[in-house]
Amino acid sequence: MSLEVKVYQKENRLRFATLLRESLSDIFKSRFLSTQLAVRDIKAQYRQSYFGILWAFAPPLMTALVWILLNKSGAVTLTNTGMPYPVYAFTGTLIWSIIVESINNPINSTNGARSILTKINFPKEALIISGLFKLLFNSGIKLILLLFFVLAYGVGLQWSLLWFPFAILGAVLVGTTIGLFITPFGLLYKDVGKFISFGLRFLMYATPVVYVVPKEGLLKSIMLGNPLTPIILIARNTVTGSAPEFLGYFLIIIACCIPLLFVGLVFYRVSIPVIVERFSA
């Protein structure tokens, strides 16, 4: 048995490929840790309540409900969406919340482990993965709600619905990639997190989450350019079974995100010691 050798020095001029390989192998090796952390947080979240897991259904239901009411009462007139509005609004908010949670996941998970980060050396990637597990768990619950909406409003189950998980994965991929790049800065300065949450609130209205892309005008160009638009639209297409117009753009986004995700992982890995130093200084 030869002992593993670790070297810590200032000029860790490690090659990108080495760092990426280490990062990926840590993700694989720490799978028990990431599941354990996710299970811990989910259990703890619901143990001290009577309704338990039911609370997970509340936030997406609320958002959808608000828009359904606004639409019904005529307070906000929206162009025809081509499908029952509740289904439209619900798929939109569902995917949107997944994107938002994925963006916030790396920073929140890392922040939540501050006290351990300064004391114990463990694969930090596990924090991100455990955050993803929690996110997928919540998404699973939302998916059950979605099926309910689809059946209740007579859209019916389409074969294309089988692609829906892939749309979710796309959303997670894009969100996580963005999140990974923001995280190191967000851990240093609280401003970053605040800025992101404000920014996303505006961005939601520049994405066809609760209303369709307008026929013309500035908002149309913004919406069509917005890289999050194809993700929302493709997800919705899989629900209704309509032709995926934005498939090309969607695939381009995904193709760009995969290498960027790797860069993000390496950046995260390299940044953690620098951040931990500032935590404890």
Added chain:
Amino acid sequence: MNQNKNITTTDDVLVKVEGLSKKFCKDLKTGLWYGLKDLVSRNPGAKDSGNLRPKEFWAVKDVSFELRRGECLGLIGHNGAGKSTLLKILNGLINPDGGKVTIRGRVGALIELGAGFNPILTGRENVYNNGAILGFSRKEIDAKLEEIIAFAELEEFIDMPVQHYSSGMKVRLGFAVAAQMEPDVLLIDEVLAVGDLGFVLKCFKAIDTILPRTAIVFVSHNMPMVSRICNQVVLLDHGKVEYQGKNVGEGIDLYYKRFAQNESKVLFDDGTIEIKNIQLISSIKTNDGLPILNWNDEFKLKFKILTYENIDMPKFLITLFDKEQRSVAVLKSNEINSPIEFKKDRIEFILSHKNLQLTKGIYSINVLVSNMETGVPLLRVHDILSFQLVDKEDYWPPFLLDATYSEI
């Protein structure tokens, strides 16, 4: 473990630290800004690695040592001397700003016990949480669960939420999990200070059993513990190495000397009497003003005392304290018929003890003067004088009593 023994020789260097340095920033905002700069530049601060940026200081500077299997290094120094920073670098939590650390083998850290505990979950569930963070697999924890629970002595409460545990119980559970690690290099910070005596003893027993196959770095302020388990020490002062070597006793004495300049404290004084001068006259030499005695030397104190009121001969009680502030010995008081007398308002006398058989270390002298008959105190002075006892051998108990061996 057993198969390891055959392969690894006892003199392989597991920890090698060469010229290690680390700088920190005194100011939060500036520190964050430097952090941001370090993030953006791929090779953080390469150009000015040897220099400090404004508002920075060296938390650790030019520390080097080697540690082999079976050795234990004590890292001592006052608060903020850089001990914990050094430990964090060894643990790979932060990167050094200079120098190099090479560590071979699995590293275990007893820095925080019970990391990852969630208060609302049960002890059993939290064993898995904590174990996962320490790098165990589910199978390993399954296999060791009973042993962990037994070690923590929590059989009865293991399915109770951890939030209802006492702090001692939490620490016990945390240590029980950590004790399952089989590290090649073990880093210990001041975690063992908590817990009751029985538990601390248990911890040391656990450490003693793994010591032969482990290299330990032990950070502590508890010098008796350091002298008990360490075979070399590094004394840090403001990030720099002040003493380094195998002579643990000498390192500890130097550590104590930093606090030895304490002025004498008058705890009680009713104004009738004053100790003008006290001298250890049997001491032949001094170490920076600290009188030195050898083991078994005569202990001879000369007192010069002034009284401001007309009083009867008071009673003198002299107590010796070691540097942990434990009282180790008391010298017999004078009696009514002791041959000391007033000369007008003065009393001068010599107190002697033939063979002082204390062990090596620094001791301080406390004096209590009280009324011979009523016992009402007149004057009480702590640390009126310190002295150092030197000897070849270093022992952990306070006395080294002379002994002869003979055939029956």
